[in-house]
Amino acid sequence: MVIPETEIWSALRRVTDPEMPISIVDLGLVYGVRAHGSAVEVDMTFTAIACPAMDMLIDDVRECLVELPGVRAVKVNVVWNPPWTKSRLTAQGRDLLQSFGIAV
Amino acid sequence: MLPQEKDQELRQKIANGFVVESEDDMTPSYKKALEVILTVQGDTELVSAPAYYFASKDAPTINSRLAVYAIIQDELGHANIAYRLLEDLGVSKQWLMYGRQPHEFKHPYGFDQPLENWAEMVVANGFFDRAGITLLSDVHKNCSYGPWQRALTKVDREEVLHLRHGESWMKRLAKAGGTAKAALQRAVDWMFPMTLEWFGLPDARKKHQDQLEYKLKGLTNDQLRQVWMSATVPLCEGIGIKVPAHFDQAKNEYLIDYEFPVQYDINEKRWLFDQPITWDEVFVRWKARGPMNVTYISMIQGDKQGLFGGLNW
Numbered sequence: 001m002v003i004p005e006t007e008i009w010s011a012l013r014r015v016t017d018p019e020m021p022i023s024i025v026d027l028g029l030v031y032g033v034r035a036h037g038s039a040v041e042v043d044m045t046f047t048a049i050a051c052p053a054m055d056m057l058i059d060d061v062r063e064c065l066v067e068l069p070g071v072r073a074v075k076v077n078v079v080w081n082p083p084w085t086k087s088r089l090t091a092q093g094r095d096l097l098q099s100f101g102i103a104v
Numbered sequence: 105m106l107p108q109e110k111d112q113e114l115r116q117k118i119a120n121g122f123v124v125e126s127e128d129d130m131t132p133s134y135k136k137a138l139e140v141i142l143t144v145q146g147d148t149e150l151v152s153a154p155a156y157y158f159a160s161k162d163a164p165t166i167n168s169r170l171a172v173y174a175i176i177q178d179e180l181g182h183a184n185i186a187y188r189l190l191e192d193l194g195v196s197k198q199w200l201m202y203g204r205q206p207h208e209f210k211h212p213y214g215f216d217q218p219l220e221n222w223a224e225m226v227v228a229n230g231f232f233d234r235a236g237i238t239l240l241s242d243v244h245k246n247c248s249y250g251p252w253q254r255a256l257t258k259v260d261r262e263e264v265l266h267l268r269h270g271e272s273w274m275k276r277l278a279k280a281g282g283t284a285k286a287a288l289q290r291a292v293d294w295m296f297p298m299t300l301e302w303f304g305l306p307d308a309r310k311k312h313q314d315q316l317e318y319k320l321k322g323l324t325n326d327q328l329r330q331v332w333m334s335a336t337v338p339l340c341e342g343i344g345i346k347v348p349a350h351f352d353q354a355k356n357e358y359l360i361d362y363e364f365p366v367q368y369d370i371n372e373k374r375w376l377f378d379q380p381i382t383w384d385e386v387f388v389r390w391k392a393r394g395p396m397n398v399t400y401i402s403m404i405q406g407d408k409q410g411l412f413g414g415l416n417w
Contacts, residue, residue: 018265052174054167056268 003035003070011068012042015060018053022096024061028088031079038072040065045084054078107131118319123250127193137314138249139193140210141321146186146200147211148236152179152228154400155215159225171269172225178262185255192251206401207393214298216394217373223277223287224295229270231292231299231336237263238332239321246322271339278343289345294373296336296347301365303329305383333358348377370395 012030013023024030024044031043042061046054058076065074086104089097097104105113111131114122124130130138153176160176163169187197196203214232219225237260244256277288304310307326315321323331333349337358340347348361365386367379 018268019261050170052167052171052269053265055165055171056272059272 002037003040003068005033005035007068008033008035008040008042008065011064012061014064015057018056020097020100022093024057026090026093026096028084028090028093029057038070039075040068040071040073041075041077043077043079045079047084049080115317118248118317122248123253124248125250133314134318135193137318137320138252139190139195141315142186142190142193142252143195143200144210145240146183146190147209148215149179149186150183150201150404151209151211151215151400152176152232153183154403155217155219155396156225156228157403159219159222159228162220162222162225164222168222168273175229175266175269178266182259182262185259189252189255202405206398207391209397209401212302213390213394214295214302216397216400217298218396221287221291222273223284223291226270226273226277227288227291227295229266230274230339231270231295232302233263233266233270234335235299235302235332237267238328238335242321242323242328242331246319248319274339274345275343278345285344292340292345292347294375296340296349297362297364297366297375298368299332299336300329300349300360301386303332309383330358 009025009030012033013025015024016022017024017027027047029044029046031045033043034041042065044057044061046057051057058078061076062074065071089104094104111133114129114131114134118124122129124134127135156172156176156179160169160172163172187195187200190200191197214235219228240256240263241260244253244260247253247256274288277284304325307324310325316324337347337349337351349358350361351357352359362375362377363380365381365383367376367381367385368374368389369376
């Protein structure tokens with residue numbers, strides 16, 4: 001069984017920033033997803049190399065993907081290149097951050 | 105109008121939903137009660153910084169140490185919010201920071217204790233920050249003082265991160281088993297009863313209800329203790345960590361499994377569950393302050409002669 005990439009993306013939409021209800025997809029942190037058989041691989045970055053929520057977010061990504069039917073292994077690759085900038089925010093992410101009073 | 109009548113009138117207005125916005129709306133007694141509760145909040149946030157800083161040195165990875173630094177920076181910001189609100193009431197922030205002796209700070213006794221390993225650090229996030237969020241989300245929901253109520257939106261959001269950090273690490277240490285789980289149990293053993301005491305006198309013993317009547321808070325001490333236990337007891341039970349409390353189906357509430365409060369052995373960091381004491385004795389212990397009181401406050405105030413020190417405020 002092949003796990004559709006769309007399902008992986010929609011699962012990742014449920015992983016949110018620990019302080020704000022904005023998903024890591026809308027933040028533009030997810031660079032790519034791949035499925036090989038029952039294994040899922042995610043390339044992701046963080047808004048800063050000293051992001052205090054790194055461990056939490058990686059845990060959340062693992063937890064939410066391992067719950068998908070057919071997934072038995074999850075690999076998270078932390079990627080620093082290309083570096084994250086606010087241009088990676090989705091339109092929805094930008095609106096959300098603005099509604100919290102954050103200038104983007 | 106007599107001062108008592110004025111105060112009675114304010115209490116009535118607040119009961120009907122009045123929001124206090126400035127000093128003109130206050131009576132001296134309301135202002136005093138507000139100053140006390142804001143000072144407790146500010147001091148608690150402030151002193152958590154040195155306590156967490158020492159424990160951050162035991163972080164197992166760079167990332168987890170960075171997470172604690174982010175928490176410390178949040179806590180200092182929260183202290184600044186409380187002190188800034190006190191400035192509006194005419195209390196000097198410089199005096200709050202540098203003008204007081206260590207024993208005059210009003211943070212709870214739990215934050216006068218040394219946090220000596222990573223397990224104690226993450227249980228502090230899981231238990232103490234949970235106590236903080238329990239108290240502050242109640243204020244956020246119910247507080248009659250508008251400026252404080254509004255300022256807490258940011259504070260509450262950030263406290264959730266601290267809690268998350270604590271709880272996810274508690275789960276991780278429990279899952280690791282062996283010495284990691286033993287250290288976690290050891291930390292919970294002294295920190296669980298420490299936080300139970302934090303919420304103060306049981307309702308039946310409490311004579312003054314000014315904070316409730318002025319709606320500086322919405323829930324009573326016992327209710328707040330219940331809210332705290334309703335999160336921490338299931339968390340610990342779920343990861344195989346023992347706590348001296350349980351949920352009683354018949355009474356539909358959490359019950360403490362010992363005669364509360366009891367004697368505490370400061371040197372051993374151990375509660376003597378077979379030695380119940382009175383609340384008056386608890387207050388004596390609190391008043392004497394805990395072992396790290398002077399160290400933590402000196403760290404914040406710096407060298408008395410130095411650039412930021414006490415003599416220059």
